[in-house]
Amino acid sequence: MSFEFQKVTNQVYAYIGPLTNRTPENLGLNNNIGLVITTKGAVLIDSGAGIPSAKTLEAAVKKITDKPIVGVINTGSQDHRWLGNGYFKDKGAKIYALNHTVETQQDMGAGLVEKMTKVSDIFANTQPVVSSKPFEGNQATFTIGETQFELKYFGDAHFPGDAVLWLPKQKVLFSGDLIYVDRMLGVHPFSNVASWQQAFHKAESIPAKYIIAGHGQVADWDLARKDTGDYLDKLVKVMALASEEMMGVxxxxxxxxxxxxxxxxxxxxxxxxxxxxxxxLQFEEAM
Structure with a gap:
């Protein structure tokens, strides 16, 4: 399959992964990855599911720019969001993340590598590497070159510690797994649907012109609401009432x-x- 970044707006690109599950052919890159070209160098938004996918992303970046990859910003803790960190760190890139995210990465890292090894043994040498100096709190504003980035945590969602990345000048929101379009949300036993719904609505205050969701096509708020917000709203409304009425699952x-x-x-x-x-079951347990 082809691994290519597409232009979103000036100096901002996105790799749009397939809507299928992880396979040896897609190298676990069945998610979206961002690329921002700054005056200092290239910055990746998330780093892939391990060394093989990181190398593939690096090759795709080289088709866009000759600048080195100087930074990787993590929006979440699922394997394909960050297990490529070590490859880029070894090449001199700085890893950026909120501490909310890093705590989950540290808790889940070994298990996620094991999971990717079951997809293909080419991931066996992957080592979980997190940001050495994560940002404390719910928000961090920083610049790379002349580009301003804002990492924001609105609440646990698909994974605990999921964050979004906002580029205010470009009006681009990298939502990570807070938003899905074109495919169903992934709800794990450790996901928090009630918090996810609240986080989605908090994120709606961001005046994004372009949304690079965790999965699916480049979107706007109308599509994000249709495919994620409305589904979360209905889930929460229906399950809150069902748990209050003590229905069976x-x-x-x-x-x-x-x-x-x-x-x-x-x-x-x-x-x-x-x-x-x-x-x-989440709502029933919370009763």
Missing amino acids: DDVVADNADWPEFKHLKHYDSWHKKILSRTF
Whole structure:
């Protein structure tokens, strides 16, 4: 398959990964990755699922610019967001992340490498490497070259510690896994759907012209609401009421198996019921 960055706006590019699951062919790059060209050098937004995907991203960057990769900014803790950090750090890049994100990376790193090794043994030599000086608090503003970046944490979402990256001058939001378009959200047992919904609505205050979601095409707020915000809103509303009424999980899933407004999303048929079940159990446990 082809690994290419597409232009979003001036000096900002995005690799749009396939909507499929991880495979040896896609090197775990079934997510979106950002690229910003600064006066100092190239900056990657997330670094891939390990050394093989990091090398592939590096080659794709070289098709856009001759500048070195001087920075990697992590928006999250899922494997394909950061397990390429070590490769770029060894080449001199600085790793940027919020401490919220780094704490989860440290907790999950070894398990994520093991998971990627099951996708392909080419990931076996990957070592989890986190930012050595993560930013404390919920927000950090910094510059690389003459480009201003703002990392923001609005609440736990797909993974604990998920963050977004805002480029105020370019009006570009790299949402990480706070926003998905074109495909279903990934809800794990450790995801926090109630917090995710709140975080999404907090992020809506950002006046983004371009949204590079965690997965799917480059979007705007209308599409982000349609594919992520509306689904989160319905999940929270339905599951909060069902847990208050002490319904059983099987009945809740059966009653809500058909949400036609979301059937256009990739993986709806295989993931929707699982998401319903996991979300209900979260609300039931919180009662």
